[in-house]
């Protein structure tokens with residue numbers, strides 16, 4: 001079977017690293033910026049960056065509503081860090097006017113693990129990923145305060161939820177695209193294949 005086409009939302013953030021990780025994980029990866037491009041992809045990664053800026057740019061590029069709708073219709077999506085925030089149905093501490101795409105019934109807290117200079121790496125066991133823990137890179141990372149009944153917690157760190165899946169939506173507080181270990185991207189590619 002041919003590789004699934006997986007877009008990386010390229011409004012802002014670490015797009016290039018995800019494109020590389022997806023290519024290693026047997027996907028055809030491409031940047032996505034415009035609503036028309038949503039018709040050409042089987043799945044979408046929302047990268048890390050700054051969720052407040054991403055929210056503004058999504059509105060500016062006319063992506064907010066079309067993407068929200070595609071996610072609601074079942075487009076497989078994977079959000080890392082700021083991308084996790086964009087997939088949350090609710091932010092505990094949003095900037096004024098900050099919007100998300102939603103898709104996962106969870107409440108997130110931005111910058112919960114501290115500021116930039118408190119960034120760290122940690123071994124994270126993820127349900128559904130074999131062969132040991134993943135090296136999680138946490139950069140001004142959010143955590144998930146609580147999840148609704150339909151969301152499944154896949155990982156915790158220090159007693160806080162850091163990876164969640166709900167149906168076709170996957171989200172991690174950390175950045176697996178920065179480590180050279182592409183098992184999380186493989187998990188996502190498999191999710192995309194399963195619904196294609």
Ligand SMILES: NC(=O)CC[C@H](N)C(=O)O
Pocket residue numbers: 047048049050051052080081082083085110111139140141142
């Ligand atoms: N590395 C990141 O993506 C940081 C996320 C950032 N703190 C935000 O609120 O969007």
